[in-house]
Amino acid sequence: MEKITNSVCNVVIDKSYRNFNEALSIFHNKINYNINDIYDEILIISDQNVYNNVVDELVESIKAKFIYEYIVMPGENSKCLDVYEQIMNYCVKINLSRKSVIIAVGGGVVGDLAGYIASTYMRGIDVIQVPTSLLAQVDSSIGGKTGINLGKVKNIIGSFYQPKLTYINVDALKSLPQNEFISGMAEVIKYSIIYDYEFLDYLIENSEAILNRDNECLYYIVKKCASIKVEVVEKDEKEGGLRKILNFGHTFGHGVEKLCNISHGDAVNIGMNMAFKLALDEKLILNDYYEKFIKVSNLFNLPLNFKSDTNDYYEDFDNDSFKECSLDKDEDILINEILNIMKSDKKNSFGKINLVLPVKLGEVKIIDNIEEEKILHIIRKCKNA
Numbered sequence: 556m557e558k559i560t561n562s563v564c565n566v567v568i569d570k571s572y573r574n575f576n577e578a579l580s581i582f583h584n585k586i587n588y589n590i591n592d593i594y595d596e597i598l599i600i601s602d603q604n605v606y607n608n609v610v611d612e613l614v615e616s617i618k619a620k621f622i623y624e625y626i627v628m629p630g631e632n633s634k635c636l637d638v639y640e641q642i643m644n645y646c647v648k649i650n651l652s653r654k655s656v657i658i659a660v661g662g663g664v665v666g667d668l669a670g671y672i673a674s675t676y677m678r679g680i681d682v683i684q685v686p687t688s689l690l691a692q693v694d695s696s697i698g699g700k701t702g703i704n705l706g707k708v709k710n711i712i713g714s715f716y717q718p719k720l721t722y723i724n725v726d727a728l729k730s731l732p733q734n735e736f737i738s739g740m741a742e743v744i745k746y747s748i749i750y751d752y753e754f755l756d757y758l759i760e761n762s763e764a765i766l767n768r769d770n771e772c773l774y775y776i777v778k779k780c781a782s783i784k785v786e787v788v789e790k791d792e793k794e795g796g797l798r799k800i801l802n803f804g805h806t807f808g809h810g811v812e813k814l815c816n817i818s819h820g821d822a823v824n825i826g827m828n829m830a831f832k833l834a835l836d837e838k839l840i841l842n843d844y845y846e847k848f849i850k851v852s853n854l855f856n857l858p859l860n861f862k863s864d865t866n867d868y869y870e871d872f873d874n875d876s877f878k879e880c881s882l883d884k885d886e887d888i889l890i891n892e893i894l895n896i897m898k899s900d901k902k903n904s905f906g907k908i909n910l911v912l913p914v915k916l917g918e919v920k921i922i923d924n925i926e927e928e929k930i931l932h933i934i935r936k937c938k939n940a
């Protein structure tokens with residue numbers, strides 16, 4: 556069991572769920588900790604996929620007297636106001652109090668949703684994150700970003716609300732479907748580009764072992780990413796400046812994610828590719844660095860370009876005339892819509908799009924003066940024919 560902690564974040568990395576109570580006791584300064592003395596009720600929020608694999612084992616190790624479960628449908632659609640309201644009603648029904656705790660067991664969707672419920676129920680009750688996907692273990696369960704989507708706008712409703720504890724069982728990664736694991740690797744690669752160039756070499760050299768989910772490699776990458784994240788979050792908890800680097804690939808990525816129905820990690824990788832291309836055009840980096848990004852993306856089978864499913868896309872428009880557009884026009888509408896989503900990004904202010912671009916090996920910078928035409932050009936270049 557490994558503890559990564561500072562004034563803002565409390566993270567424990569483990570290899571099973573057996574030490575959950577011990578991990579929690581560290582942060583409550585108690586010995587022989589009994590969860591029933593601290594919390595009157597526990598609500599576990601999870602999704603159907605995770606529930607079948609993980610929840611029983613965890614519940615057994617928690618040994619709580621009053622434990623409830625709320626299981627949502629897997630997938631991004633659960634991060635919405637309707638599901639939020641349903642869970643809030645459930646919290647009221649079971650009498651969750653200010654001395655209760657919500658435990659989020661699952662991937663990014665469950666963590667963001669449960670975190671937001673905890674931060675708003677009775678003006679805030681404790682939340683513990685138990686991330687089970689790679690993406691959640693290395694990123695979304697740490698640092699206190701919570702949120703839900705509103706229509707096509709990702710995480711536009713939310714709060715900064717730190718979990719009491721993020722308890723990571725690396726062994727849970729063994730049972731993930733391969734596409735989900737790979738998608739999480741995009742966030743792992745992100746850390747190497749924003750903070751630790753040597754880590755990029757590690758990922759390239761160990762790609763096979765990582766893909767085979769070698770125990771040591773998994774532990775190493777989760778620890779490395781979690782350590783970077785807690786360091787950045789401690790310095791800038793509310794994303795006034797430095798924390799924006801964790802959003803590398805996300806400004807472009809959120810647009811693609813929403814319009815093309817792809818996973819968060821895949822969209823982030825495409826978004827990072829766009830940011831690299833723009834940095835090249837702006838002569839901020841050399842081609843060799845970009846080639847290395849392409850190499851690592853290929854090794855992990857991560858996408859660099861997006862394909863649009865125009866049928867899905869047009870379902871959201873009332874105006875029938877869109878459906879009669881020529882292919883070129885269709886594409887232009889889609890590309891402009893990605894730009895519109897980028898304009899609603901939370902990093903922006905004073906009408907300027909803030910982009911996180913690579914500027915040196917393992918270093919990125921926030922740049923806010925790129926003309927829209929250049930951004931559109933990059934989006935166009937990354938659209939598969």
Ligand SMILES: O=C(O)C(=O)C[C@@H](O)[C@H](O)[C@H](O)COP(=O)(O)O
Nearest residue numbers: 694698700709710798801802805901
């Ligand atoms: O923790 C952060 O800060 C991040 O930006 C991490 C991102 O990987 C994560 O996807 C985050 O939820 C995106 O946040 P948003 O502020 O762009 O909605």
Ligand SMILES: [Zn+2]
Nearest residue numbers: 694742819823
């Ligand atoms: Zn992300």
